[in-house]
Amino acid sequence: xxxxxxxxxxxxxxxLAAALSQTSPRAQTTVTTLTSPVTxxxxxxxxxxxxxxxxxxxxxxxxxxxRPFVPNxxxxxxxxxxxxxxxxxxxxxxxxxxxxxMPNYAAAALNDxxxxxxxxxxxxxxxxxxxxxxxxxxxxxxLAAAEKPYKR
Amino acid sequence: MAKSKQSVNxxxxxxxxxxxxxxxxxxxxxxxxxxxxxxxQDGSAGGNAPPPPPTAEQIARDAGAxxxxxxxxxxxxxxxxxxxxxxxVLKDLGIEWVAANPGSSFExxxxxxxxxxxxxxxxxxxITALHEESSVTMAHGYGKATGKPMCALLHGTxxxxxxxxxIYQAYYDRAPSxxxxxRDLGFIAAHSANDMAGMVRSYTKWDATPKTxxxxxxxxxxxxxxxITPPCGPTMVVIDIDLxxxxxxxxxxxxxxxxxxxxxDPGEARAIAKSLLEAQNPRIAVGRLRTPEGVRxxxxxxxxxxxxxxTAATQGPMSFxxxxxxxxxxxxxxxxxxxxxxxxxxxxxxxxxxxxxxxxRDSANIGFxxxxxxxxxxxxxxxxxxxxxxxxxxxxxxxxxxxAEASLPALIEEVRRQMTPDSQRVIRERTAAHGVANQxxxxxxxxxxxxxxxxxxxxxxxxxxxxxxxxxxxxxxxDWILASPSNFSGGHHTQLWDHNKPYSYxxxxxxxxxxxxxxxxVGAGLAAKSRGQIVVNVQCDGDLNxxxxxxWTAQHHQLPVLNVMHNNRAWHQELxxxxxxxxxxxxxxxxxxxxxxxxxxxxxYRMLAAAYGMAGEGPITxxxxxxxxxxxxxASVKRGQPYLIDVITQPR
Numbered sequence: 001x002x003x004x005x006x007x008x009x010x011x012x013x014x015x016l017a018a019a020l021s022q023t024s025p026r027a028q029t030t031v032t033t034l035t036s037p038v039t040x041x042x043x044x045x046x047x048x049x050x051x052x053x054x055x056x057x058x059x060x061x062x063x064x065x066x067r068p069f070v071p072n073x074x075x076x077x078x079x080x081x082x083x084x085x086x087x088x089x090x091x092x093x094x095x096x097x098x099x100x101x102m103p104n105y106a107a108a109a110l111n112d113x114x115x116x117x118x119x120x121x122x123x124x125x126x127x128x129x130x131x132x133x134x135x136x137x138x139x140x141x142x143l144a145a146a147e148k149p150y151k152r
Numbered sequence: 153m154a155k156s157k158q159s160v161n162x163x164x165x166x167x168x169x170x171x172x173x174x175x176x177x178x179x180x181x182x183x184x185x186x187x188x189x190x191x192x193q194d195g196s197a198g199g200n201a202p203p204p205p206p207t208a209e210q211i212a213r214d215a216g217a218x219x220x221x222x223x224x225x226x227x228x229x230x231x232x233x234x235x236x237x238x239x240x241v242l243k244d245l246g247i248e249w250v251a252a253n254p255g256s257s258f259e260x261x262x263x264x265x266x267x268x269x270x271x272x273x274x275x276x277x278x279i280t281a282l283h284e285e286s287s288v289t290m291a292h293g294y295g296k297a298t299g300k301p302m303c304a305l306l307h308g309t310x311x312x313x314x315x316x317x318x319i320y321q322a323y324y325d326r327a328p329s330x331x332x333x334x335r336d337l338g339f340i341a342a343h344s345a346n347d348m349a350g351m352v353r354s355y356t357k358w359d360a361t362p363k364t365x366x367x368x369x370x371x372x373x374x375x376x377x378x379x380i381t382p383p384c385g386p387t388m389v390v391i392d393i394d395l396x397x398x399x400x401x402x403x404x405x406x407x408x409x410x411x412x413x414x415x416x417d418p419g420e421a422r423a424i425a426k427s428l429l430e431a432q433n434p435r436i437a438v439g440r441l442r443t444p445e446g447v448r449x450x451x452x453x454x455x456x457x458x459x460x461x462x463t464a465a466t467q468g469p470m471s472f473x474x475x476x477x478x479x480x481x482x483x484x485x486x487x488x489x490x491x492x493x494x495x496x497x498x499x500x501x502x503x504x505x506x507x508x509x510x511x512x513r514d515s516a517n518i519g520f521x522x523x524x525x526x527x528x529x530x531x532x533x534x535x536x537x538x539x540x541x542x543x544x545x546x547x548x549x550x551x552x553x554x555x556a557e558a559s560l561p562a563l564i565e566e567v568r569r570q571m572t573p574d575s576q577r578v579i580r581e582r583t584a585a586h587g588v589a590n591q592x593x594x595x596x597x598x599x600x601x602x603x604x605x606x607x608x609x610x611x612x613x614x615x616x617x618x619x620x621x622x623x624x625x626x627x628x629x630x631d632w633i634l635a636s637p638s639n640f641s642g643g644h645h646t647q648l649w650d651h652n653k654p655y656s657y658x659x660x661x662x663x664x665x666x667x668x669x670x671x672x673x674v675g676a677g678l679a680a681k682s683r684g685q686i687v688v689n690v691q692c693d694g695d696l697n698x699x700x701x702x703x704w705t706a707q708h709h710q711l712p713v714l715n716v717m718h719n720n721r722a723w724h725q726e727l728x729x730x731x732x733x734x735x736x737x738x739x740x741x742x743x744x745x746x747x748x749x750x751x752x753x754x755x756x757y758r759m760l761a762a763a764y765g766m767a768g769e770g771p772i773t774x775x776x777x778x779x780x781x782x783x784x785x786x787a788s789v790k791r792g793q794p795y796l797i798d799v800i801t802q803p804r
Contacts (some may be wrong), residue, residue, distance in 0.1 A: 063608035064802040100728040103735020130606035141625040
């Protein structure tokens with residue numbers, strides 16, 4: 001059986017995706033505030049975020065889960081353009097084993113306008129600075145408990 | 153096909169029963185059961201005539217004035233049934249609980265459990281399960297919490313097959329359990345087989361189908377011994393109904409001989425003790441020991457030589473206390489001698505036999521994941537493919553094939569014998585330095601862990617981190633067991649809680665099979681009930697729905713189990729997998745929820761618990777309300793009442 005050779009474009013996409021997927025958002029240089037323009041419709045974006053189950057990895061607020069991005073926004077979320085490129089640049093080869101990596105989003109599945117809408121929605125995620133540990137009663141209790149001597 | 157006049161179709165059954173009940177009510181007497189001839193002998197209508205009034209015998213029975221019938225000549229009556237002796241064996245072995253949903257093939261044993269002995273139905277007590285898979289997983293959880301086997305009864309071929317996944321999982325997890333399968337060759341043919349244990353032989357450690365009553369008693373003792381001898385695992389005895397019901401006469405229960413655990417020989421113990429005492433900075437890596445006694449001995453050895461230790465307590469049961477002053481990296485991490493106890497060590501590892509020793513069983517060796525013949529010993533590790541959890545990568549040093557727990561008394565004795573006043577002084581100083589350094593490291597790590605969990609603290613749905621964080625201050629001063637695996641709920645307890653008891657965390661499912669959390673928690677609840685402990689079960693929603701009837705068992709037997717739902721309304725891991733596959737094929741992820749989510753309608757777990765009689769609350773979506781709910785839940789289980797809190801959570 002002949003195995004088709006990937007085109008240069010596909011290969012480049014794979015390399016880009018591999019590079020992106022090997023660098024976790026936490027390990028990248030992140031920023032806590034984004035100021036780039038937002039042109040999409042956040043209400044539409046909310047529907048798309050839920051329909052496409054983006055929450056499954058990023059939480060309902062972008063703050064929890066396997067791949068949180070709030071409040072430390074990775075570079076691929078810096079602009080609408082970088083976000084859309086990121087969506088299109090994911091691996092599109094079938095992995096041998098199941099993967100929880102970021103899926104690829106072809107334009108046929110999520111067009112540029114929709115991508116901008118999703119971007120507008122995730123940019124609406126507020127990141128109120130969480131209280132410091134010492135101001136969260138439960139966390140304070142946990143820290144205090146850790147100071148107690150060990151009991152057999 | 154012509155219908156027999158004696159057959160009972162469903163409509164006739166119901167109509168007959170209803171007619172009978174009405175008739176009985178009108179007569180002011182008890183309704184005969186639907187199975188009585190009055191109700192069913194006319195297959196079409198159950199009879200139009202009102203049923204006859206109850207007989208004097210029926211009234212006497214209902215009043216509790218039962219007299220055994222006179223024995224007819226030639227009829228069989230056992231004065232001392234064989235199953236009484238079987239239960240006596242279980243009592244002698246210290247079996248506390250026997251879980252089962254009823255099955256006629258073990259009715260003799262069941263009757264003996266509930267009626268034999270004084271008091272009857274105590275050690276062992278019959279635990280009513282609603283599914284064989286639950287029975288065996290209860291034993292799995294109990295085995296991990298105590299290091300001892302619990303018993304489960306299985307009904308013939310069908311009960312064994314219902315239980316099969318749980319048996320496989322307990323085997324993979326090295327959890328001891330004693331399974332008794334009833335066989336009745338003369339009743340329903342489909343429920344019997346010549347070699348019933350053969351169906352699960354590839355993943356039971358040992359089995360027997362005794363032919364006589366003495367053989368059956370000996371087989372139960374042997375099965376117990378095999379279950380607790382490393383590598384521990386489930387064992388099965390198939391017992392014919394005839395043996396359960398036969399007259400035992402003057403037969404006596406055979407004397408019990410405990411198993412022999414292979415330990416270090418004196419020369420090895422001397423050499424290791426010498427190395428530990430001569431080292432400037434010894435280290436002991438502690439994996440999963442066999443029983444709480446092994447943990448006590450490991451602590452004793454570490455304290456004796458002032459060794460810093462590593463622990464597997466955040467991965468599963470029976471390891472070194474996490475907050476012990478010697479547990480941690482220590483004052484310096486340049487260790488010059490490392491001893492591994494059921495864990496790879498840099499210099500010497502005492503590691504008991506692995507599954508490789510079981511693969512010589514006379515079985516088809518189906519070769520399930522990681523337990524196929526030829527798999528390298530210790531390969532893979534960490535519960536991943538190709539190995540048993542907790543083994544890790546093969547150590548660079550020497551491995552001694554002995555049970556670490558059985559080796560520790562000799563090792564401790566040798567250390568004591570070789571100890572000098574000088575070495576005692578050095579050890580005291582080293583111990584103090586380790587204590588200070590480990591406490592400092594713990595505080596730094598804890599603060600960092602809390603920092604990472606501030607994000608999403610006030611999110612709704614509620615973050616899984618907040619569940620674990622809110623729980624900890626409520627249970628920290630209790631004697632608790634975390635029975636549920638945490639791999640799907642973030643594993644936050646590993647950094648936020650202190651796992652100081654051999655049973656603090658019972659670890660993963662074993663073979664990553666779903667339907668494990670709640671029944672394992674019930675098994676842990678059985679261990680906890682008689683020991684004044686409480687059980688926490690952070691319960692994944694998808695996992696609960698395999699056999700939720702186990703909630704009824706928890707309620708019926710008043711087990712101190714707090715169920716906190718990690719309700720993300722999905723088999724979330726699978727949702728992520730399918731999403732990726734959608735992306736691979738460029739078709740969009742918007743249909744990835746099909747077959748992976750639990751919506752339309754959402755499942756109301758508080759109502760589910762209520763249906764089984766369990767108190768609870770929820771669904772809770774407001775994080776500000778979580779703490780109070782958990783407080784009520786902990787209070788409930790401290791009173792010995794199970795409780796369920798439905799928490800709508802972030803996916804992970």
